[in-house]
Amino acid sequence: MIQRDYLIIGGGIGGASACEGVRRHDKRGSVTLVGAEVFPPYKRWILSKDFLREKDPHPKKLLEPSEAWYEKYKIETRFGTVVTQFNIDRRLAVLANGETIEFNKACLAMGSRPVRPPVAGTSLGNVIYLRTxxxxxxxxxxxxxxxxxxxxxxxxxxxxxxxxxxxxxxxxxxxxxxxxxxxxxxxxxxxxxxxxxxxxx
Structure with missing residues (x-):
């Protein structure tokens, strides 16, 4: 079992902002950020604009903060990982790989998901839900x-x-x-x- 002062679940800007907020007020507490995407938090709002139109888009341009920021401020990152169980009473979270994290404080910053219309054909291969x-x-x-x-x-x-x-x-x-x-x-x-x-x- 891993013990952390802060567990932040959500790999979007909300999760990154929570990490920044923790470090403004607590320089030493142990922090783990868990996100389902393999990419660190990034600026999603650019996906439908410049990123989509660029001939050779580079995902690293979207990162905010940079990957080096997490290392500098000693924030452990678990990207490409999902939380399968979350027990606020016991202050425990279980990851998909079976690891258990015991936390003192937690922040749930998972964001939203695109609405899938209840009509036929929305799961076909040529239908894309723009989020990531x-x-x-x-x-x-x-x-x-x-x-x-x-x-x-x-x-x-x-x-x-x-x-x-x-x-x-x-x-x-x-x-x-x-x-x-x-x-x-x-x-x-x-x-x-x-x-x-x-x-x-």
């Missing part, structure tokens, strides 16, 4: 072989991905269940203007 570096690379690869791509969603990520794919000279369709794009963020008049703008381009 691997997803973005798969979409980029698809874009080199396809003439057109349908983007499902009307939020910020979907709009950014659609715009990037259009800039890559693909024919792009945008499917959204509301009457205008970004309906959760902007008023109807602006939303309709934006929807018309996308349709014209």
């Amino acid at each position: 570096i691997r997803d973005a690379l798969a979409l980029k690869e698809m874009a080199t072989h396809e003439k057109g791509i349908m983007v499902v969603g009307g939020g910020l990520l979907a709009c950014e991905a659609a715009a990037s794919l259009r800039m890559m000279k693909l024919k792009v369709g945008l499917m959204h269940r509301d009457s205008y794009l970004l309906n959760r963020y902007i008023d109807p008049d602006t939303g309709r203007w934006l929807t018309d703008y996308f349709a014209k381009h």
Whole structure:
């Protein structure tokens, strides 16, 4: 069994920020960061923009903080690892490899997952849910072989991905269940203007 003062679960920016916060207030406490992805925390919001459009994207450009930061501040990292059991009463977490971590304090920063529509065909090989570096690379690869791509969603990520794919000279369709794009963020008049703008381009 491993004992840690702090256990942070989640390999996104939330997990990285939690590590930074711990080190601002506690320079010596033992910290372990566990993340399911093999990559250290990175800036996901760039995946649908520059990273998708670059001819030769480098995942290391997205890292924040850098890999050296974790070593400098003595933060143990377990990337490519998932927590299969978590018991807050006993303060224990079990990893997929069977290792057990006993912790004093824990932070759950797993983030969100894309919504999978309850319709037929969403598990086919040509359907990509854009969340990770691997997803973005798969979409980029698809874009080199396809003439057109349908983007499902009307939020910020979907709009950014659609715009990037259009800039890559693909024919792009945008499917959204509301009457205008970004309906959760902007008023109807602006939303309709934006929807018309996308349709014209």
